[in-house]
Amino acid sequence: MMYLQIALICLGCFFFIVGTLGLLRFNDAYSRIHAITKADNLGLGLLVLGLLPSAVNAFQGIKLLLIWLLVLVASATASYLIAHYLKQQQEGDV
Amino acid sequence: MNLAFDVLLGIALLLCAAGVFYSRDLFRAVVMFIAFGLLLALVWVRLDAPDLALAEAAIGAGLTGVLMIDAVAHLSAKNAHHQGAQFDQTGARPQLWSRILPVFSAVIIFILLLGAIWWRPDAPVSLPDLVAESLPESGVEHPITAVLLNFRSYDTLLEIAVLLVAVVVAMALKPDTSEPEAGNSKDPILHGLSARLVPPMLVVGVYILWAGSYMPGGAFQGGAILAAALVFLKLAGFGIERLADSLLRIGLALGFIVFLTVATSVMIGGRPFLTYPESVAGELIFFIEAMLTFSIGLILFSLFSQAPPPVAPTSSLQGEQDER
Numbered sequence: 001m002m003y004l005q006i007a008l009i010c011l012g013c014f015f016f017i018v019g020t021l022g023l024l025r026f027n028d029a030y031s032r033i034h035a036i037t038k039a040d041n042l043g044l045g046l047l048v049l050g051l052l053p054s055a056v057n058a059f060q061g062i063k064l065l066l067i068w069l070l071v072l073v074a075s076a077t078a079s080y081l082i083a084h085y086l087k088q089q090q091e092g093d094v
Numbered sequence: 095m096n097l098a099f100d101v102l103l104g105i106a107l108l109l110c111a112a113g114v115f116y117s118r119d120l121f122r123a124v125v126m127f128i129a130f131g132l133l134l135a136l137v138w139v140r141l142d143a144p145d146l147a148l149a150e151a152a153i154g155a156g157l158t159g160v161l162m163i164d165a166v167a168h169l170s171a172k173n174a175h176h177q178g179a180q181f182d183q184t185g186a187r188p189q190l191w192s193r194i195l196p197v198f199s200a201v202i203i204f205i206l207l208l209g210a211i212w213w214r215p216d217a218p219v220s221l222p223d224l225v226a227e228s229l230p231e232s233g234v235e236h237p238i239t240a241v242l243l244n245f246r247s248y249d250t251l252l253e254i255a256v257l258l259v260a261v262v263v264a265m266a267l268k269p270d271t272s273e274p275e276a277g278n279s280k281d282p283i284l285h286g287l288s289a290r291l292v293p294p295m296l297v298v299g300v301y302i303l304w305a306g307s308y309m310p311g312g313a314f315q316g317g318a319i320l321a322a323a324l325v326f327l328k329l330a331g332f333g334i335e336r337l338a339d340s341l342l343r344i345g346l347a348l349g350f351i352v353f354l355t356v357a358t359s360v361m362i363g364g365r366p367f368l369t370y371p372e373s374v375a376g377e378l379i380f381f382i383e384a385m386l387t388f389s390i391g392l393i394l395f396s397l398f399s400q401a402p403p404p405v406a407p408t409s410s411l412q413g414e415q416d417e418r
Contacts, residue, residue: 070291077287084281 001053008050015043029086033079040075044068100140107133120169124162131155144310145238148302152318157394160325164398233375235308242312243379247368251357254350254386261346261393264400281331288330295323303387307376313349313383317390324395342392349389353382 015038022035048068055061110133113126131154138147225237225245232240242250299319306312356378357368365371370378 073287073291077283080283081281 005050005053008046012043012046012050015039015046019043030083033083037075037079041072044071103133103137103140107137120166121163124159124166127162128155128159131159145312145315148310148315149318152315152322153394156322157318157325157398161398231372231375233370233372233377233379234306236306236310236312238310239306239312239379239383243383244370244375247357250386251350251353251368254353254389257390257393258347258350261396261400264397268400284330288326288332292323292327295319295326299323299387299391303383306383307380313386314390316387318394320387320391321394321398324391325398328395328399342396345392346389346396349382349386352385356382 019035019037019039022038023032026032026035045068048064051064052061055064107130110126110130114123114130117123117126131150135147135151135155138144138150222237225241228245229235229237229240232244234240234243299316301316302311302319303313303316304311306316356370360369360371361367363371
């Protein structure tokens, strides 16, 4: 069980690193959003999954899952808003 | 392992602080400041001060970040309005003395702080022990709440008074323009998200207020979350700030009024100012805290909503990211 947890958390960290790398290296805002959402959604999800077996009781586990869910919703909306705003601006320029 | 994490955290904190000061772009500086606040919250967690961490994350990073982003949006909108030029600060080179003076005073303060740490007097009484000793008399189980609302409630009373004065000044400075039209950023997705997210935010705010009597939490943290929910609603295009103007003013002052009323009414029973009868101390503290939470939430929100509407509605997008 512990090895599984370690593997999950390492994989989650990998996604965070890759997402951050993409955020820093991509030169287009849309690609950056694409990169960072991987870190938020998949990376954090894997971290939460990896931490779940260590939860002391059910409430802690539910809280962990809830954090993931809230971040999912918030990051999806924030990414949408950024992209939407960008699109509007570009259309305004043309 | 923990030491390595702490060192990394400290370095990241310093880098963020440097980023705030040295970035040319104001918006970047504000984003760095928000990151700095979140890292600082982590530092407080590492220092075993979850109360401060909650307050820092909610007020220092979240709400102050929203206010600053709003201010930057105003600045850039104003500049674009006036000259059609990008906002930049590279205009005038600062004078030499204006650089030497801050460096000089910073060095002096640094030396004084070092000296204060070096020649630290032995504490005559151990304050944590003192608090733990008299905790049963305070009416609450969490030592921080006991200190803030009972042993040192004078400070909290002044804090809420300062907040009230600040918001009164902000309201007085508001230009008497026409009301901003509601729903200028009525985005269906943002609208739907806020409709689903605000009820849990309110529940969390009340939970944190309630938790304050036996674990980390309390009026300021709960109030900040309440304010965040209100800011969120406003950004999503619900015209809530116009719903009840006179009620809002009462609500702003309610916390301070209740606090002061309780503080003075105990004097009728012959007690000194701001001491609660032990039998009802817990109930009184909770009552005061509930009113404080309500008022702090409204005050923090009003500081945001009383700002004049931006020339171009650019702030609605950026502020949303801080809600998580």
